[in-house]
Amino acid sequence: MTDVRRYTDLRxxxxxxxxxxxxxxFIEVTESELAGQSDPFVRESLLDLLSTMRDDRRCYGMIGGVMAVSEAA
Incomplete structure (x- = not known):
């Protein structure tokens, strides 16, 4: 692998x-907010946001070589 390619991969x-x-x-903050919400619409919205952020985290983790983080709700 060339030095430029290796440097780019590392970055x-x-x-x-x-x-x-x-x-x-952001997931931690959102989970904290979710715990204090009683409104079903707000809860559903936050759950959708959490799902999206967990998917994004998983993708970045794979690219970065980071071990997968648990999917605890």
Missing amino acids: LAQSSRVHARLIER
Whole structure:
């Protein structure tokens, strides 16, 4: 593998790990908000958001070589 390609791959992996970490923090905030919500519409909306963020986290994790994080609700 050329040096340029290796450098690009490393930067992509590093960036993906940062994205996965940030999404994980957003997930934690959203789960906390969900725990305090009683409105069914808001809860459903937050559950949809969580699903999307978990999918995104999984994709960034695969690109970054990060182990999969549990899917705990």
